[in-house]
Structures are given as structure tokens and as C-alpha cells.
Amino acid sequence: MAYILTVNTGSSSLKLSLFVPTENDAQPLVHHLTASITSISSPPATFTVKPAEQAVSTTPEKHDDIHDHSAAFSRFLEFLERDCSIDKSKIGHVCHRVVHGGKYDEPVVVNEKSFSKISRLSDLAPLHNGAALSVIKVCSDALPDAVSVAYFDTIFHKSLPPHIYTYPINPKIAQERGLRKYGFHGISYAYILNAVSTHLSKPPSSLNLILLHLGSGASACCIRSGKSYDTSMGLTPVSGLPGATRSGAIDPNLIFHYTNKANKITHDPSLVVDVPVTLAEDVLNRKSGWKALCGTTDFAEIIDKAELHKGDTEEQKNTYRLAFDIFVDRILNYVGAYFVKLGGEVDALVFSGGIGEKSWQLRKAVSERAKCLGFQSIDDAANKKSGNGAWDIGTGTGKRVLVCETDEQYEMARQLCEAVLKK
Ligand SMILES: Nc1ncnc2c1ncn2[C@@H]1O[C@H](COP(=O)(O)OP(=O)(O)O)[C@@H](O)[C@H]1O
Ligand SMILES: CC(=O)OP(=O)(O)O
């Protein structure tokens, strides 16, 4: 029996699932277990395991010694061998989520050449590609006989039309340096599209959707006839919606005004930079978003503290409320724009990602505002329940409002089965 291990290297987490492929086309994969290591960038990291046969996860363990994704991966391998008695030499394939794929338009087997090509893209996904490569390295050393395949977030967005992926800058420089909108969270959007298609009993190619993947990194995607037509992230994942530590879209000139010395046009280099661009990148990627506004990356805490509790001051409450309101506002920017781009022909608005799946408050706030576009009213009871796959949270007439529990690990294993194992 050869296992498929799938590894999802997110900005703040590592999520891993183990599957066994079957001969059954209706159920090509048997899910064995899923583990997640969260808060990697704000330790202590939390290690949680959910065996497939159990409805709930095991008690989360805190780990002070996990500071990066490769240490998290090593801890997972130790857990597999020691606690699950799984012989790691039985892992035949490893699917790695790599966020930025540049010009790659399909998954690639990891070898020296592709590894070095992916390394060259690291600057375009500063919170992701380097971390994924460090995991791939540990994985190749620990599992030398397994075939590692890189699955890119960007592939799903290869259908973006030129007027959407082109930035209005010098075309020659843009072409030479690959400066264009790529879009991310594509593995998640591929999974959501299939899950929503099953739920609505309509083929993916017939669907127009507004998808929201709201997690540590957050993005929106406009699906037209089953394909990505627009998405909120850009050249890098910092653009679009704000996230745990990311600013989201800002006026690009803000970078130069972050320092008060750069507020006039000057050719005197000593006056130009107080904050060099690389530091600006660090600020916008790692020191902005919810962390900068509220001091936490935990959106559940932000929602909780946006309500006034005993002992809290009105000012403290307002800080959290502001973060919540900013998120709702920026999400609405995309819901409104994508609705118009789809000519109002929208099958559903879909919430997903850690915040989209777990926060009834965020879903309610966004949906109430989107109701004017003809979306259903929210059914409060349905909105507060959790579910599996995709489920409705709207009621009455109108365009459907859904939640979908995304599963990037499953999507990679499914694509592997389809492309490699069933050939
Ligand atoms: N009950 C909840 N309410 C609101 N947000 C939540 C809840 N549970 C988890 N989250 C948020 O979900 C985010 C993580 O989402 P996830 O999609 O798992 O992230 P990633 O894969 O990018 O690491 C965290 O910011 C966390 O605060
Ligand atoms: C692209 C991206 O932001 O991914 P994540 O949300 O997993 O950090």
C-alpha cells in the first residue's frame, strides 16, 4: 500500500493529510488522517491531529520548539512513525502546495532543475515559497524514494484575461520581469468549485460564482463559466484583501511616505530612503494587517473583543471593531465589482478559509450588505451551524449564499490521482 502525503505550506501554518488511493472512481481516495501545525510565525505553535475515523480532533499540543515550517514538517514525520506506526518508506508520492508558480501552467515533479526555478520565485511570495522549499528539502532527505510534486496556487488563475492580469506600466519591463497579476489560493478555489458544483448539482463549466477564501491570507475570486476570471491578489499575495500580517491593497505611494523624509521628489539619495523597499516589503507582508491594527493575528479574538466585555474600555473595543469593519468593507469592494463583471448572473456567494468557514459574524455582516444585489437573507440558525463540503446559509428567494470547507490537501491528492496514478 503506497500512501499519498499532501503538504499545504500556508503563511502561518502547515497542514498535512495522508491518503490511500483506491481503484474506485467514485471514491478515488481514502482519507487516513490530517494534521495541522498552526501559529508557526507566532509561537508556541499548536499541533493538532484529526484521524479520519474520528469526528473531532485530538487535544492540541503546544510546541515551543517549532519556529518554522521545516521543523513543523519534521515533527509531523516523527509523529507518523512514533505515534501512528506508519512506515514512512510506504509514502509513494508527496504533493507540495507551492504558492507562486510564475510561468508554470501545470504541476511539476520536483528535481534539481524545478527546485532551482521555484527558488527564483521566492521573492514574489515572501511568506510562502521559501517556506515550501525548506519543507521540500527536509522531505526529500527524509523520504528519498517518494516522488515529490509541486502544485502551484497560480495555475488555477491561468484563465485570467489580459485586460485583467496586465498592470498599466511599461509593457517591455513588465514582460521581461514577469510583472503581472498571478493570483493565489488557486488550489483552494479548484476544490471549492468542485464542491459547490456537487452541492448545486450543476457542472463547474456552467457556474458563475463569487468565492471568498478568508484565512491568514485572504482573497476573492470571480468565477465565470467555471474559470477564474478575476482575483484580488496580484503579482504577490500581499495585494487585495488585508490579512493576518498583510496590508492588502494600498496606494503604492504609501511606501514612500511611510518615512517622512521621502515626501518630496528628490535626486539626493540620502533623502530618498529611510525605509528601503525590502524593509517596506517586510512591513507590508509581516508587520501589517490584523497584527498591526490589533496586536493579534487571531481573527476569532478580534471578533470577540469587538464586543464590549467587563473590564474593557470603549477605546479597546473600537480598535477591534475597526479591524472587523475594514475587513467587511474591503470584501464588499470585490463582491460588488465581481457582481458587475458577471453582469449580475451569479449562482452563489461562497465563504471559505478559516475565517469564512468559522465566523458567522463576518458572514452575516458581509451578506447583509450584499443583499441589495439580490442575494438571499441569512438564516441565522443555518449560519451558526457547521457542516461538511458546501452548505446553504441563506433563506428565501434570491441568489444563494454558501459556506464551503476548503481542503487544499484533498484537491492536490485528487489531481495527482487523476493525472498520474490513473494513467
Ligand atoms: N471561530 C473563528 N472565528 C473567526 N476566525 C477564526 C475562527 N477560527 C479560526 N479563525 C481564523 O482563521 C485564520 C486561519 O485560517 P486558515 O484558512 O486556516 O489559515 P491559513 O491556511 O492561511 O494558515 C486565523 O486567522 C484564525 O484567526
Ligand atoms: C496565498 C496565501 O496567502 O496563502 P495562505 O492564506 O495559506 O497564507
Ligand SMILES: [Mg+2]
Ligand atoms: Mg491557507
